[in-house]
Amino acid sequence: MITPEATDPAAARIVAKGLSKHFGDVRAVVDLSFTVEPGSVTGFLGPNGAGKTTTLRMILGLAHPDSGEATIAGRHYRDLQDPGRMVGAVLEANSFHPGRTARNHLRVYTAAAGLPDSRADEVLELVGLTPFARKLAGGFSTGMRQRLALATALLGNPRILVLDEPANGLDPEGIVWLRGFLRHLADNEGRTILVSSHVLSEVEQTVDRVVILRKGQLVREGTLQELRSQQSGSCIVRAPDEAALRAAVASLPNITIAKESDGSLRVGGATGAEIGHAAWVAHVEIHQLSDDQASLEGVFLALTGGTTE
Amino acid sequence: MSRLLRAEWRKLVTTKLWWGMLIGAVAFTAISVFAQLATNGLKRSQELPLGTGIEQRAILASASVGYIFSMVVGIIFMTTEFRHFTSRPTFLIEPRRGRVVVAKVITGAGLGVLYGLVCSAVAVALMVPWYSSKGITLGWASNDLYLVLLAVFGVVAIFAVVGVGIGVLIRNQITAVISALVWFLLLESLIGALSTLWAWLADIYKFLPAAAASAMTQIDAAPGRGGITLLVPWQGAIVLAAWGLVFAIAGWVTLTRRDVA
Ligand SMILES: Nc1ncnc2c1ncn2[C@@H]1O[C@H](COP(=O)(O)OP(=O)(O)OP(=O)(O)O)[C@@H](O)[C@H]1O
Numbered sequence A: 001m002i003t004p005e006a007t008d009p010a011a012a013r014i015v016a017k018g019l020s021k022h023f024g025d026v027r028a029v030v031d032l033s034f035t036v037e038p039g040s041v042t043g044f045l046g047p048n049g050a051g052k053t054t055t056l057r058m059i060l061g062l063a064h065p066d067s068g069e070a071t072i073a074g075r076h077y078r079d080l081q082d083p084g085r086m087v088g089a090v091l092e093a094n095s096f097h098p099g100r101t102a103r104n105h106l107r108v109y110t111a112a113a114g115l116p117d118s119r120a121d122e123v124l125e126l127v128g129l130t131p132f133a134r135k136l137a138g139g140f141s142t143g144m145r146q147r148l149a150l151a152t153a154l155l156g157n158p159r160i161l162v163l164d165e166p167a168n169g170l171d172p173e174g175i176v177w178l179r180g181f182l183r184h185l186a187d188n189e190g191r192t193i194l195v196s197s198h199v200l201s202e203v204e205q206t207v208d209r210v211v212i213l214r215k216g217q218l219v220r221e222g223t224l225q226e227l228r229s230q231q232s233g234s235c236i237v238r239a240p241d242e243a244a245l246r247a248a249v250a251s252l253p254n255i256t257i258a259k260e261s262d263g264s265l266r267v268g269g270a271t272g273a274e275i276g277h278a279a280w281v282a283h284v285e286i287h288q289l290s291d292d293q294a295s296l297e298g299v300f301l302a303l304t305g306g307t308t309e
Numbered sequence B: 001m002s003r004l005l006r007a008e009w010r011k012l013v014t015t016k017l018w019w020g021m022l023i024g025a026v027a028f029t030a031i032s033v034f035a036q037l038a039t040n041g042l043k044r045s046q047e048l049p050l051g052t053g054i055e056q057r058a059i060l061a062s063a064s065v066g067y068i069f070s071m072v073v074g075i076i077f078m079t080t081e082f083r084h085f086t087s088r089p090t091f092l093i094e095p096r097r098g099r100v101v102v103a104k105v106i107t108g109a110g111l112g113v114l115y116g117l118v119c120s121a122v123a124v125a126l127m128v129p130w131y132s133s134k135g136i137t138l139g140w141a142s143n144d145l146y147l148v149l150l151a152v153f154g155v156v157a158i159f160a161v162v163g164v165g166i167g168v169l170i171r172n173q174i175t176a177v178i179s180a181l182v183w184f185l186l187l188e189s190l191i192g193a194l195s196t197l198w199a200w201l202a203d204i205y206k207f208l209p210a211a212a213a214s215a216m217t218q219i220d221a222a223p224g225r226g227g228i229t230l231l232v233p234w235q236g237a238i239v240l241a242a243w244g245l246v247f248a249i250a251g252w253v254t255l256t257r258r259d260v261a
């Protein structure tokens, strides 16, 4: 097993600067800038159609941006020296010929990257595909295809991994395996990983930082910690006299009131204590007052405009 | 480049494509030559046409139909990358796409050499026993059959490069195969037929790829079918190879500019 060369860690930084790309009328990516720090696992998040894949393709030199640029270690992908050993990427699970065996598929790319052929067997072992090495890739299940794609990305033992929805199609067991695997690559081997997903919870336990995208635009970039601290709690309040309750809490600054389907009110922007106090002062009878800390997923959904996009 | 050539070689030998199409080429060539032998044999009582140089050359030249298979194998070899998205890992490892195209063209040429050799061998394997059973001598030297055999080999081989070139230019596999077949089996013959009417068209026609290929096997330099004058064989070979390279270069230019799926 080859280990990544110890070089300047900054050499593994991914930078997107003002990236834009459109397809016909669709503005897929709009003036997008962000940085992926070396040695971190960064979640690249956004709902379907947010522009994640398009951005990753521009970073990898497969698609040309209309404007802006993406660099890896300060260079455009096409100018990288031996990119096969520096960057590994999974774009979609189905980048293989169905009539070629898993092992032969990998041996095409060991040849192209000038790697020893033994590396093909090593990565098969790494992703748990050794028993299927001589089986045609066309007969693989979705999960096996994801593993083969990951194996292809790992061939050159790259310091940077760019993975587009690698958990897609994996069963719960596979997802747990993937999490552990990515954490292992990041923690023990210090790799830079950029992994996209449309569900935060899927990568929540794996990533250090997040880059969140909505309609091709950056809505948040930072650590998971920063995102957590963003959680603005809300309370569920139930009162027999709804109008009186509304009047009572209306005095609180910067609050939002929304009616829930079960008739209770969701009051945002105030703590339970503040709401309770306001109700007590106004002599409003209350039957329920409970804190409803929005989950991280809730914050994410709020940022990305919900699931309706 | 040697890495890329090794990778292309592995792509080629690890799927059924090369031998599957080769079986097709063998069968098609055999049927074609055999049909020529059998039908010319019927006329034997009249003037012994099997013995004349012009007939022997025509029968041998019919083996060049193998070009259809070497062209299609070249197209598929290239377009498979786009169809199954193996273009992604390929271009991730070698982002200089032009180099990949060059490796493909060279590997395609190697494939063409194999197909050319096999198609010529099929023709020889059928003609030699057939003629000896009839007691007629094949004029390898006296009837310039060696030259025709070389031309058959050349046509079949060069068409594999033409196929790779078409495949870079037209990346959709089905579209590429169908367009190529329609062009070579229908449109060019149609232009050939029309050019017997208009001299100016004939001047263009002889530089088209299929006409260039016919020129290669047409040793009988006399005005060809319907009075169209084709190029001389060596010119035909150059023109045909040039077509393959023109397609490949045009494809390379568009490939470098466009996005890879
Ligand atoms: N090749 C293309 N041609 C036309 N439109 C495209 C193309 N690729 C992407 N788009 C459009 O650009 C937008 C962004 O797509 P993209 O695939 O980047 O989103 P995504 O964030 O990866 O979504 P998903 O989570 O569904 O994978 C979408 O509206 C999509 O329809």
Ligand SMILES: [Mg+2]
Pocket: A052, A053, A054, A164
């Ligand atoms: Mg996507």
